[in-house]
Amino acid sequence: MSTTLDELGYYLLAGAASTGPAALIEEARQGEEMGFGTAFISERWNVKEAASLVGAACAVTERIQIATAATNHNTRHPLVTASWATTMHRLSGGRFTLGIGRGIAPMQAAFGVPPVTTAQMEDWAQVMRRLWRGEAIIGHDGPMGRYPALVLDPDFDEDIRLGLVAFGPKTLALGGRSFDDVILHTYFPPETLRRCVDTVKIAAERAGRDPADVRVWSCLATVGDHLPEPVRLRKTVARLSSYLQGYGDLMVRTNRWDPAVLQRFRNDPVVTSIPGAIDAKATDEQIAHIAELIPDEWLAASATGSPDACVDRIRTEFDLGADRVILHGASPRELEPIVTAYRSRRDAEEIR
Numbered sequence: 001m002s003t004t005l006d007e008l009g010y011y012l013l014a015g016a017a018s019t020g021p022a023a024l025i026e027e028a029r030q031g032e033e034m035g036f037g038t039a040f041i042s043e044r045w046n047v048k049e050a051a052s053l054v055g056a057a058c059a060v061t062e063r064i065q066i067a068t069a070a071t072n073h074n075t076r077h078p079l080v081t082a083s084w085a086t087t088m089h090r091l092s093g094g095r096f097t098l099g100i101g102r103g104i105a106p107m108q109a110a111f112g113v114p115p116v117t118t119a120q121m122e123d124w125a126q127v128m129r130r131l132w133r134g135e136a137i138i139g140h141d142g143p144m145g146r147y148p149a150l151v152l153d154p155d156f157d158e159d160i161r162l163g164l165v166a167f168g169p170k171t172l173a174l175g176g177r178s179f180d181d182v183i184l185h186t187y188f189p190p191e192t193l194r195r196c197v198d199t200v201k202i203a204a205e206r207a208g209r210d211p212a213d214v215r216v217w218s219c220l221a222t223v224g225d226h227l228p229e230p231v232r233l234r235k236t237v238a239r240l241s242s243y244l245q246g247y248g249d250l251m252v253r254t255n256r257w258d259p260a261v262l263q264r265f266r267n268d269p270v271v272t273s274i275p276g277a278i279d280a281k282a283t284d285e286q287i288a289h290i291a292e293l294i295p296d297e298w299l300a301a302s303a304t305g306s307p308d309a310c311v312d313r314i315r316t317e318f319d320l321g322a323d324r325v326i327l328h329g330a331s332p333r334e335l336e337p338i339v340t341a342y343r344s345r346r347d348a349e350e351i352r
Helices: 023-034 050-059 078-091 105-110 118-132 169-178 190-206 229-255 259-267 269-273 284-291 307-319 332-351
Strands: 005-011 036-041 065-068 096-101 137-142 145-150 161-165 181-183 215-224 303-305 324-328
Touching: 005 332, 023 036, 023 050, 023 332, 036 050, 036 324, 050 065, 050 078, 065 161, 078 096, 078 118, 078 145, 096 118, 096 181, 105 229, 118 137, 118 161, 118 169, 161 169, 169 181, 169 190, 190 215, 215 229, 215 307, 215 332, 229 259, 229 284, 259 269, 269 284, 303 307, 307 324, 307 332, 324 332
Parallel strands: 005 036, 005 324, 036 065, 065 096, 096 161, 161 181, 181 215, 215 303, 215 324
Antiparallel strands: 137 145
């Protein structure tokens, strides 16, 4: 490895994590060895509990940044979360970013988890920073809840990065005001990406912050044609289909797509027959059928094809305003030919 690619990230246990959580150990080591700047961890309520995975990733790496993208702020007591973040911050030598997101509203409602609001997340971010500065917060009564006392350690003076997975304009603006990293969603076409970056940066400036201090991450589905076609379809068609299952209206509204296409997708008997997330539960035959329901232009906001073609698409994300890019949906080894091509081209340009 000739260079460290701080501008690139990837996800540990990408997708439904069918290989089990133990695979994270090798994926973290591989990603660091390949030069990635940040390894992200998304939380699913099965075998992807974020605190456990973060501890493992921090323990087996030495350089790479480890970030949650995302957990939810309201599924742990704020003192538990603040203590966890401080522990990871010190365990890793300052390599941990605590990233939260709004979550999927229908799932939260089904499980009895209170809905997350923008005001709650902003209040929570302010409380986290105060606790990490060693403050004792007495009688807090705000959008995130009522707490008679919140305190960790008066000697604390921790500088821990906060990340926010953002989708809609209110959440994007919150990211610009109050967070250090804003992680966008996959399958954002160029116009959507530009609009999201502008929203974050303008909000940062209006809040008196340097917009350059808020890093906006494009989350780019990166699936090269060196992978078998059924694998590619699961990582592209099936993954996008799972998003449409969970929050299709939001995706369509954000990307200004045709809602009639979404309705046809929802009404399709194959889609309705799948008992859960399509990327986790559908057969190859079902995914091949669903591929006929998804317009090519919806899937175009991704890096596909040869390694060089994928590199071209990654570089386009920077041209559109992203500060950094997550190569999403594949393991480090699956991304290796693309990362090699990216590094080769970047190194050649630096030499010139």
